[in-house]
Amino acid sequence: MTGFDFSVIPNAVPFLLQGLGLSLGLTAVAMAGGMALGLIIAIARLSRFRYLAMAAALYVNGFRAVPLILVIFWFYFLVPLLLGRPVGALYSVLIAFVMFEGAYYSEIIRAGLKSVRPGQWQAAKASGMTYLQTIRLVVLPQALRKMAPLMVTQGVVLFQDTSLVYVVSLHDFMTSASIVANTQNRIVELYVFAALVYFALCTAGGALAQRLNRDRHHAH
Template sequence: MSASDLAPITNSLPFLLQGLGLSVLLTAIAMVGGIVLGLVIALVRLTRVPVLAPFAALYVNGFRAVPLILVIFWFYFLVPLLLGRSVGALYSVLIAFVMFEGAYYSEIMRAGLQSVRVGQWQAAKALGLGYLQTVRLIALPQALRNMAPLMVTQGVILFQDTALVYVVSLHDFMTSVSIVANNTSSPVEMYVFAALVYLAICQVGNALAGRLKRASRTA
């Protein structure tokens, strides 16, 4: 590319970085919120709490059966109806992402906790530890080694999914790229640049997931 080809990118860099910042923010909040919510759902399902366990299973299967873009629409229109006032596109999207990711992270957490050997649970019970104490002190630290690569991989997918927020007019990275491409009549340069940015970030995430996977095997 020549300097003139890069001009739309360099001239619009602050605007593009602002969009990238929103994408990263959405990813970080949805990932943390999804992990916390996923852990709660996983524990409810593993303990087989009457009434709650079937509801948790229905929650997971329901959210995993619908596309994220539909969930975004649900919360964008549903939350204001429930609260009786508008909460804004950003908060609606954050709620949608956390709820959606919670379903996926719950399955990762459930599989991780189930990977802890039965003898560990029995030993903890023999020591007089309660269920939550066993999870916090014994099972979860061990399970994290197995879960970490999948959690990072899910985070990479989540970052890619932030491009869907254009449907509620939020200016994430991909939306910012599209705006610049239209305003400068340089779609090829802008979309190649966007592809390179996504590729670089996803490669970093995949490399981290691979390193964590190798570390878990040698632990």
């Protein structure tokens, strides 16, 4: 066993921080976009228009059946082709993550919407509200509390999944750590350090989800 030299890490911090910035930024965009898209899909799936509901179900089950890496490859290949000109890997990856997360978030939102008691839906309808008004003004505010912990948990999974952009050489935290590991020939130090950072951040995210879950139980 040769000696380990962790002094390489302080020097690499600015580069690694840039990578972490991309990982967190990607997580934020994919979460926001995924939730917005997920809400639309969930509403479509619960709607009384059968074909709309079927299309939404097809979307969700399709994305949930394939690995994220394959989805990343798909969009990395498709987006420039559809636009007719090369775009950076970042844009294809952003689109891939939003589309992919939309499928997962829609399941959380759908379960949340369905958890609101039927009486609430009926009362809203009886008060003359439309389907979308009912969701926006009555159901969603009640469902949000239930969905919040699951959304954070999914966010933690998503944050870990951003490491997969490694396959298209975007410099996220994982890829940056791997670059430093290989150029400085400090593989053990860098990967152990990266694992500690991911572990700390994901543990914090998990604790937040647990806290939201507890608050929800106290509120009832």
